[in-house]
Amino acid sequence: MTTAVTTNEVTLAVSTVIFALGPEGLRIPLVRRIRQPFEGQWALPGGPIETREPLEAAAGRNLLETTNLRSTYLEQLYCFGDVDRAPGERVVSVVYWALVRSDExxxxxxxxxxxxxxxxxxxxxxxxxxxxxxxALWRLRTKMEYSQIAHAFLGETFTLAELRRVHEAVLGRPLDPANFRRQVEASDAIIATEQHITGGRHRPPRLYRYDTSVALTDNGPLNKKSEARRVVS
Amino acid sequence: MTTAVTTNEVTLAVSTVIFALGPEGLRIPLVRRIRQPFEGQWALPGGPIETREPLEAAAGRNLLETTNLRSTYLEQLYCFGDVDRAPGERVVSVVYWALVRSDExxxxxxxxxxxxxxxxxxxxxxxxxxxxxxxALWRLRTKMEYSQIAHAFLGETFTLAELRRVHEAVLGRPLDPANFRRQVEASDAIIATEQHITGGRHRPPRLYRYDTSVALTDNGPLNKKSEARRVVS
Incomplete structure (x- = not known):
C-alpha cells in the first residue's frame, strides 16, 4: 500500500468529488496543489493508485485523508482519459463521487x-x-429525479420539509410544497412512519423513511461486490 | 499509435461489449485468446491502450478490428479494477459498450x-x-425503460411492431401489443410520421421516428465532447 504506481507511459489515478449539503447549498472540498503542474491551484482530492489497492478503496482514502470522513454513498462516476488533460504526461483518472450528510x-x-x-x-x-x-453535478441532479440518492444527505427518518430542502438545495431552485408532498406520497420508495417530531407544536410533522430494501447505490449485479468493499474502505 | 502501453505495475486496458440484435435475441461477438493467461478461452475484444489514444477511440478500434463495424452508439460502461482480476498482474480495464443494428x-x-x-x-x-x-446486460435492460437506447437497434423510421420486437428481444420476454402502443403514444420521444410501409396491405402500418433533438448517448455536459470524438473513432 505504500508504493505509488508510476507507469512508463500512462499514470492511473483516482479522484473523488465529495458533495455535502450546507445551509447555502451544495459544497465540495478541494485541495490546494503544492507542486507542479498547477501548483497553488485548487483540485479534487486524489492521486495515483497503489498497486494492490482497489479503486473504491482509493476513493475512500481520498475522502478520509481530505475530510476525515467516511461516506455512506461512494460510487464510481466516470473514467476521464483525454490525451492532453495533464501537461506532459498521460494521466487517466477514475473518478468517484461521495455524498456526506451536513452533520458529518x-x-x-x-x-x-x-x-x-x-x-x-x-x-x-x-x-x-x-x-x-x-x-458530477449533472449526474447528481439527474439521479435525484429517479433514485433514492437524496437519502444520502438525510438521517434515518426525516420530515417532508427536510426532504424537500434537500431536493431544493441539490436542484438549486424552490419546489412547491403541495406538489412535492403529492409526488412523495405517490412514490413507493418513501414510507410514512407512525413517529412525529417531538416538541410543543400543535400538529407535529410526521417522520418519513426510505424503503431500505432498495440499495442506495444501484449497480445491479455489481451491488453485492460493492457492498463488500464498502466495509473495507 | 503503435507502441502498446505497458506500465511498471498497472496495465490500463480498454474492452468493449458489443450488442447486436439477431433473430434469436441479443448477441455479442467474442475473441478467442491466443496467449496466456486464459489461452484458448473466449474474451471480450480489447487490449492495452496506446499512449496517445483517447479511450473512446480505443473502444472504436476494438469494435472495428473485431467486427469490421462502426457503431452509432458507443458509451463508457464502467471501469473494472479488482486487484486480482488478472493472474499475476494488475490490469484496470475501462469498459465501453456498443450497440449495432442487425443489418450492420x-x-x-x-x-x-x-x-x-x-x-x-x-x-x-x-x-x-x-x-x-x-x-452490461443489466444496464442495457434498465436503460431501455427510461431512454431512447432502442433507437440504436433501429433504422431512421420503424413500425410499432419493429420497435416492440426490439424491446422484447432486449428484455427477453413478450410485451402486450396494445399496452406497448399506449406507452409509445404517451411518450414525447417517439413521433408518428405521415409515412406508411409500402406494400399491398389493406391498412399499411404507420412509420414512427425518434425525436432526434435528444442525444442518444446522454452524458449531459460530456455529450458535446463525446460527439466530437465519435466522428474520429
Whole structure:
C-alpha cells in the first residue's frame, strides 16, 4: 500500500468529488496543489493508485485523508482519459463521487490546503476538474429525479420539509410544497412512519423513511461486490 | 499509435461489449485468446491502450478490428479494477459498450478466433468478463425503460411492431401489443410520421421516428465532447 504506481507511459489515478449539503447549498472540498503542474491551484482530492489497492478503496482514502470522513454513498462516476488533460504526461483518472450528510461535513476540518467551496461557484481548477465537477453535478441532479440518492444527505427518518430542502438545495431552485408532498406520497420508495417530531407544536410533522430494501447505490449485479468493499474502505 | 502501453505495475486496458440484435435475441461477438493467461478461452475484444489514444477511440478500434463495424452508439460502461482480476498482474480495464443494428451485424465476419454468442448463454469467459457482460446486460435492460437506447437497434423510421420486437428481444420476454402502443403514444420521444410501409396491405402500418433533438448517448455536459470524438473513432 505504500508504493505509488508510476507507469512508463500512462499514470492511473483516482479522484473523488465529495458533495455535502450546507445551509447555502451544495459544497465540495478541494485541495490546494503544492507542486507542479498547477501548483497553488485548487483540485479534487486524489492521486495515483497503489498497486494492490482497489479503486473504491482509493476513493475512500481520498475522502478520509481530505475530510476525515467516511461516506455512506461512494460510487464510481466516470473514467476521464483525454490525451492532453495533464501537461506532459498521460494521466487517466477514475473518478468517484461521495455524498456526506451536513452533520458529518461539520466534522470535517479546513486547513490552509483544504477548503470547502460552493459547488456552483468554483474557481478555475487544475486539470479538467471543472469539467468533472460539472458532470458530477449533472449526474447528481439527474439521479435525484429517479433514485433514492437524496437519502444520502438525510438521517434515518426525516420530515417532508427536510426532504424537500434537500431536493431544493441539490436542484438549486424552490419546489412547491403541495406538489412535492403529492409526488412523495405517490412514490413507493418513501414510507410514512407512525413517529412525529417531538416538541410543543400543535400538529407535529410526521417522520418519513426510505424503503431500505432498495440499495442506495444501484449497480445491479455489481451491488453485492460493492457492498463488500464498502466495509473495507 | 503503435507502441502498446505497458506500465511498471498497472496495465490500463480498454474492452468493449458489443450488442447486436439477431433473430434469436441479443448477441455479442467474442475473441478467442491466443496467449496466456486464459489461452484458448473466449474474451471480450480489447487490449492495452496506446499512449496517445483517447479511450473512446480505443473502444472504436476494438469494435472495428473485431467486427469490421462502426457503431452509432458507443458509451463508457464502467471501469473494472479488482486487484486480482488478472493472474499475476494488475490490469484496470475501462469498459465501453456498443450497440449495432442487425443489418450492420450481418456485415460482420466470423472467423476461427471471432464468434458471435447469445448474450444470455455464454461459456465461461477469461478474466471477469462474465461479470462485465452481466453488468452490461443489466444496464442495457434498465436503460431501455427510461431512454431512447432502442433507437440504436433501429433504422431512421420503424413500425410499432419493429420497435416492440426490439424491446422484447432486449428484455427477453413478450410485451402486450396494445399496452406497448399506449406507452409509445404517451411518450414525447417517439413521433408518428405521415409515412406508411409500402406494400399491398389493406391498412399499411404507420412509420414512427425518434425525436432526434435528444442525444442518444446522454452524458449531459460530456455529450458535446463525446460527439466530437465519435466522428474520429
Amino acid at each position: 461535513a461539520e466534522l470535517a476540518v479546513e486547513g490552509e490546503n483544504v477548503r470547502w467551496f460552493s459547488a456552483d461557484d468554483l474557481p478555475p481548477l487544475a486539470f479538467d476538474h471543472n469539467v468533472i465537477v460539472d458532470y | 451485424a450481418e456485415l460482420a465476419v466470423e472467423g476461427e478466433n471471432v464468434r458471435w454468442f447469445s448474450a444470455d448463454d455464454l461459456p465461461p469467459l477469461a478474466f471477469d468478463h462474465n461479470v462485465i457482460v452481466d453488468y
